[in-house]
Amino acid sequence: MRPPQVPAVEPASHTLQPPAIWAALARIPDPEIPVVSITDMGMVRHVSVDGGRVSVTFTPTFSGCPALYVIRESIEQAVRALGVADVTVLSTLTPPWTTDWINEAARERLREYGIAPPAPAEPDLIQLEAEPTRCPRCGSLNVRMTASFGPTLCKRLYVCDSCREPFEGFKSV
Amino acid sequence: MTSAIPLTEAQRTALLLKLTVLADDEIILAHRGGEWTGHAPILEEDIALANIAQDELGHAGLYLTLSQHLGGSDPDQVAYWRGPDDYLNTRLVELPRGDWAFTMLRQFLYDTFEALWLEAATRSTFAPLSEIAAKAVREEKFHLQHTALWVERLALGTEESARRTQAALNELWPYAAQLFQPVEGEEDLTAAGILPDLSAVQARWHDLVARHLQDKCGLPLPATTGAGAGRDTHTEHLAPLLEEMQSVARAYPDAESW
Numbered sequence: 001m002r003p004p005q006v007p008a009v010e011p012a013s014h015t016l017q018p019p020a021i022w023a024a025l026a027r028i029p030d031p032e033i034p035v036v037s038i039t040d041m042g043m044v045r046h047v048s049v050d051g052g053r054v055s056v057t058f059t060p061t062f063s064g065c066p067a068l069y070v071i072r073e074s075i076e077q078a079v080r081a082l083g084v085a086d087v088t089v090l091s092t093l094t095p096p097w098t099t100d101w102i103n104e105a106a107r108e109r110l111r112e113y114g115i116a117p118p119a120p121a122e123p124d125l126i127q128l129e130a131e132p133t134r135c136p137r138c139g140s141l142n143v144r145m146t147a148s149f150g151p152t153l154c155k156r157l158y159v160c161d162s163c164r165e166p167f168e169g170f171k172s173v
Numbered sequence: 174m175t176s177a178i179p180l181t182e183a184q185r186t187a188l189l190l191k192l193t194v195l196a197d198d199e200i201i202l203a204h205r206g207g208e209w210t211g212h213a214p215i216l217e218e219d220i221a222l223a224n225i226a227q228d229e230l231g232h233a234g235l236y237l238t239l240s241q242h243l244g245g246s247d248p249d250q251v252a253y254w255r256g257p258d259d260y261l262n263t264r265l266v267e268l269p270r271g272d273w274a275f276t277m278l279r280q281f282l283y284d285t286f287e288a289l290w291l292e293a294a295t296r297s298t299f300a301p302l303s304e305i306a307a308k309a310v311r312e313e314k315f316h317l318q319h320t321a322l323w324v325e326r327l328a329l330g331t332e333e334s335a336r337r338t339q340a341a342l343n344e345l346w347p348y349a350a351q352l353f354q355p356v357e358g359e360e361d362l363t364a365a366g367i368l369p370d371l372s373a374v375q376a377r378w379h380d381l382v383a384r385h386l387q388d389k390c391g392l393p394l395p396a397t398t399g400a401g402a403g404r405d406t407h408t409e410h411l412a413p414l415l416e417e418m419q420s421v422a423r424a425y426p427d428a429e430s431w
Contacts, residue, residue, distance in 0.1 A: 059307075061326075062228065062312060063228065063234065063308055063309060063312065064227040064228045064230050064231025064232075064312075066227070066228075069211060091233075093304045093305065093307070093308045094304045094307075095307075096182065096304070096307045096308040097308075100309070121311075122198070145420030146217060147217035147218075147220065147221060147318045148221065148315060148318060148322075149217075149220055149221035149223075149224035149225065149315070149319065150220070150224075151220065153224055153227060153228065153312075171314070171315060173311045
């Protein structure tokens with residue numbers, strides 16, 4: 001008689017591969033714009049697995065963003081939830097985060113949510129004019145910026161002169 | 174943080190001083206901006222100045238974190254446990270907030286300096302500094318766009334707003350020169366390509382400011398006067414500012430920020 005087969009129990013870290021970690025990170029919503037995740041935003045730069053150790057490197061969007069602490073903790077918790085005890089969360093400024101890293105699907109979700117996605121970041125950073133923005137509801141460029149700073153560091157406030165709706169626009173950084 | 178060229182001891186000392194100077198200007202101006210919370214002329218401006226102040230504190234955090242890596246003190250200690258004798262901000266940023274024209278004009282003069290200095294600092298040979306500059310300059314451009322527009326609106330608005338804007342310019346102009354006073358040992362850091370050449374930044378600053386204020390807004394620039402005493406000399410306005418800013422930290426010295 002054969003002994004019953006006992007499935008080998010291995011620590012989760014043995015089987016855990018970076019794609020599983022990326023998938024977990026992709027479920028973390030941006031604390032201030034919950035329709036997009038931190039990976040949609042291009043904030044996660046690097047994931048490495050070394051035996052039972054996982055380290056995640058992310059890049060802050062704005063240097064004074066109050067959500068940084070929440071994001072750091074969310075990353076740590078998400079990786080721990082995969083059964084990893086040894087988690088390091090690092091942040092890096094290089095290369096600096098740009099709104100060009102927000103992926104296409106997320107741009108569409110921002111638009112549906114009523115936030116104009118950012119225009120391509122301009123190479124000439126020091127200039128006194130703001131970039132053109134399209135109304136996320138009707139697509140018109142006939143819009144007025146009513147405030148260059150919105151409820152969060154990353155957004156501006158606009159009114160569309162075609163459909164008359166106010167909306168928020170992502171700053172192009 | 175990427176690896177950096179090794180600094181000599183003299184360079185490290187001078188850089189620590191420069192980082193303190195840069196952070197102090199950001200912290201004090203952020204406090205003055207924050208004073209408008211609940212008092213700005215319209216809600217959007219209340220939010221805008223709070224946003225700008227938040228960014229400036231973010232920049233101070235970047236400078237002080239780098240300073241800590243180079244052997245400086247903990248950023249919270251630097252911000253909340255130094256008195257007016259140890260703060261090295263310019264007198265420009267500590268002056269009371271005044272009226273709206275004064276606030277916007279000061280912010281414009283400062284933002285122009287900051288944006289141009291940061292843009293030059295992105296080319297620093299010291300990688301940790303060029304990284305900070307590359308990050309912060311992207312944020313600073315929004316401050317500059319915003320305050321430049323406000324100065325224009327006020328200067329070309331009513332007689333009263335133009336009068337107040339010119340008065341603010343006349344008062345602030347001599348103070349702005351202090352932004353370009355080098356710290357001790359700065360020349361050596363500039364020669365090594367670690368820090369931007371302050372006189373080149375000043376020339377660009379003067380050009381941009383003159384084009385905006387004089388040519389676009391019709392505000393004649395006052396006759397130039399020197400920067401006066403150094404950054405260790407303050408007006409009577411700094412002590413009460415720090416007393417208010419540091420009151421919570423000093424009342425709860427063991428409190429954690431989060």
